[in-house]
Amino acid sequence: MALPPRRGPSLAHKARQRSPGHHYNASFLSSVDRADILTWLGGLHPLWEERYSKHFPPPPGQQQRRLLRPVYWLGNWQFACLDYYRPPKGVLNRCVKAEPFPAVLQRQVTKVEELARRMFRGPDLPKGWHLNTCLVNFYGSRLEEDRWVDTARVGEHKDFEPGPVASLSFGERALIQFVTSTRPGERDAVVLEQWLDDGSLELFGGKQWKEETFHRVQRVDTREGHDLAPKLPDFRTRRINLTFRYVPDVHVTPFAALSTEAREDVRGYMERLAKGSAFFRAELAREARPPAP
Numbered sequence: 678m679a680l681p682p683r684r685g686p687s688l689a690h691k692a693r694q695r696s697p698g699h700h701y702n703a704s705f706l707s708s709v710d711r712a713d714i715l716t717w718l719g720g721l722h723p724l725w726e727e728r729y730s731k732h733f734p735p736p737p738g739q740q741q742r743r744l745l746r747p748v749y750w751l752g753n754w755q756f757a758c759l760d761y762y763r764p765p766k767g768v769l770n771r772c773v774k775a776e777p778f779p780a781v782l783q784r785q786v787t788k789v790e791e792l793a794r795r796m797f798r799g800p801d802l803p804k805g806w807h808l809n810t811c812l813v814n815f816y817g818s819r820l821e822e823d824r825w826v827d828t829a830r831v832g833e834h835k836d837f838e839p840g841p842v843a844s845l846s847f848g849e850r851a852l853i854q855f856v857t858s859t860r861p862g863e864r865d866a867v868v869l870e871q872w873l874d875d876g877s878l879e880l881f882g883g884k885q886w887k888e889e890t891f892h893r894v895q896r897v898d899t900r901e902g903h904d905l906a907p908k909l910p911d912f913r914t915r916r917i918n919l920t921f922r923y924v925p926d927v928h929v930t931p932f933a934a935l936s937t938e939a940r941e942d943v944r945g946y947m948e949r950l951a952k953g954s955a956f957f958r959a960e961l962a963r964e965a966r967p968p969a970p
């Protein structure tokens with residue numbers, strides 16, 4: 678006998694209601710778009726950044742260190758040594774103009790922005806919000822002397838860019854956790870956790886997920902055996918994640934217009950990026966050119 682039609686909200690709807698402001702779609706990307714994005718990612722030349730620099734030295738008791746993973750940024754590059762975008766005070770000389778999104782990513786961004794405009798309003802969707810910044814994180818193992826060390830995780834942090842943040846995942850699935858931040862040292866009560874699958878979209882915003890909780894990538898699976906391009910001499914990538922954020926355009930600065938100190942701190946990185954990118958070659962050349970009369 679056929680079952681009577683189910684009444685009431687769908688399971689997906691109920692799940693959305695349990696965590697308003699957090700949306701997950703395991704199969705957001707079509708297989709064609711997923712393949713196109715992976716091909717484009719394979720042509721990137723990611724950068725290993727160091728956390729500190731001449732003008733932003735390690736605080737007392739800390740040492741210079743490399744980030745756990747290579748990264749690439751689109752829209753604007755937030756070099757670790759310029760200390761990322763942290764409004765309201767840390768907004769100048771932090772976001773350096775970078776390459777635009779390729780067409781296949783811009784198409785996903787347009788869809789995500791439409792979804793976000795349906796999900797968020799008022800203070801959760803700041804005036805002018807649009808996704809103009811993307812951090813590409815490479816997760817895997819790095820070669821240290823003669824052994825491969827798994828560094829596929831991210832500690833508790835917040836994304837300080839205003840408004841909703843969207844994330845696309847590729848390769849091995851990863852466990853993301855949102856944890857409370859009521860008292861320092863007692864931050865580990867998990868409020869929400871989600872496995873992020875290959876081809877998935879996660880979108881989160883609002884006070885609960887942006888301000889009241891930290892998030893972290895607890896672990897990245899190994900079960901599928903992904904080994905993603907680009908192939909790097911000292912890093913094996915099994916997952917790539919793209920997080921899209923919003924930095925007000927007024928805070929995005931061309932390299933040539935940065936302060937003298939900031940230019941000095943990131944010039945070496947710009948030169949490395951210029952080896953693989955016409956965009957960064959042109960940005961460096963603008964510094965040498967006298968300003969138009």
Ligand SMILES: O=C(O)CCC(=O)C(=O)O
Binds near residue numbers: 812844893918
């Ligand atoms: O890899 C992820 O899923 C999250 C990355 C993240 O938390 C970040 O880029 O701020």
